[in-house]
Amino acid sequence: MVSLFESQVARPLADRLRPRKLVEVVGQDHLFGDDGPLTRMTQTRRVPSVILWGPPGCGKTTLARLMADIADMAFEPLSAIFSGVADLRKVFERARGRRSTGASTLLFVDEIHRFNKAQQDSFLPYVEDGTITLIGATTENPSFELNAALLSRSQVLVLKRLDxxxxxxxxxxxxxxxxxxxxxxxxxxxxxxxxxxxxxxxxxxxxxxxxxxxxxxxxxxxxxxxxxxVQKRVPIYDKGDDSHYNLISALHKSVRGSDPDAALYWFNRMLAGGEDPKYVARRLLRMAIEDIGLADPQAQQICLGAWQSYERMGSPEGELALGQAVIYLALAPKSNAGYNAYNRSAKIARDTGSLTPPAHILNAPTKLMKEIGYGTGYAYDHDQEDGFSGQNYFPEGMRRQQFYEPVERGFERDLRKRVDYFARLRRERQKRGSED
Missing domain, CATH: 1.10.8 (Helicase, Ruva Protein; domain 3)
Known part of the structure; x- marks a missing residue:
């Protein structure tokens, strides 16, 4: 019951406009429709345990209250920030009492990701035996922040920021x-x-x-x-949460997709959110190595120079240097051939264990080493025709591998010609050797 004094206090506009029916909810049309999960709940008047995942101000608390109304359940709200195990026990006791009279309880936990593993585990027996229906609200990715056991017993509904x-x-x-x-x-x-x-x-x-x-x-x-x-809302950007990784992923993929305009947008979104420009500089350098590689060897130097420029000038002047690096990377020819070659060669190196180099490329600093064949038959490439011997440098008994497959883009076009040239010479030397 609202007291006389409470009734005289003006309620905030946002509270007065809180939807009283599901049809009044805005911005979440994907949850409605003929096959929408909220439509099914309305039709069956049955609400399962649900995790509501979405940004602040998108209606998570409102939806939880409306779900309780749909199923005619007692609504028990808790905030994981201000509540502990003792508060949970009290809720569970009240829920047991209602259950004994045939009534059911919807427990709404705001910021549920703030509860630790033990606190999250405490929900499980009460969810499993039907004492409570759990509705958890989180702004964080549930895959990373919630226990697998709790997730397996809940349906995840993704809420969108309001358009x-x-x-x-x-x-x-x-x-x-x-x-x-x-x-x-x-x-x-x-x-x-x-x-x-x-x-x-x-x-x-x-x-x-x-x-x-x-x-x-x-x-x-x-x-x-x-x-x-009025003051503009500060963008959602926590360096430790999901939005941090979403934005750097968006920047990286925009660069990889050769879209300088989108890349600049995400770059500036990160800076506006308070990201350390040095972190962005490090990630740009990685993009130059991973996604551009030898298609444009200059890209790596451009990124190193932009990073150094930022360290010398600081903000905001130094951020322009990083922005120019973003543009250069986005427009540079792309190749992950070096990245793939490194990964494939690393796997083969691990898998082949302790195979030794062939004897002819081993140094022989002692008489014994010479006697057992170290260095025997080694052809000094500078003394060979075309400066190339074509000898085998892989371990004996191991089939020759080709890890590096340059693409027909940028500088790697020239490297492709060199790879093919040495492959042809190698075949010629091997054929000549077999004839001899």
Missing amino acids: DPALEELLKRSEAEMGFDLPLTDEARITLRAMADGDGRYLLNMAEELFMLPASDDGPLGVAELSRV
């Missing part, structure tokens, strides 16, 4: 709730949605600030005035 139409729908609802329009120009309204960065709760909080502004005779706020009244 522009969904954010606009929230603004319209806020205006209907307040009874008047936001004091914004069309351009400022677009900017306001962009400032929310997909977070519906943050958008409504900013809108509430704008609704509280005193009436002005100067007309609606423009973009510049809007920026002075």
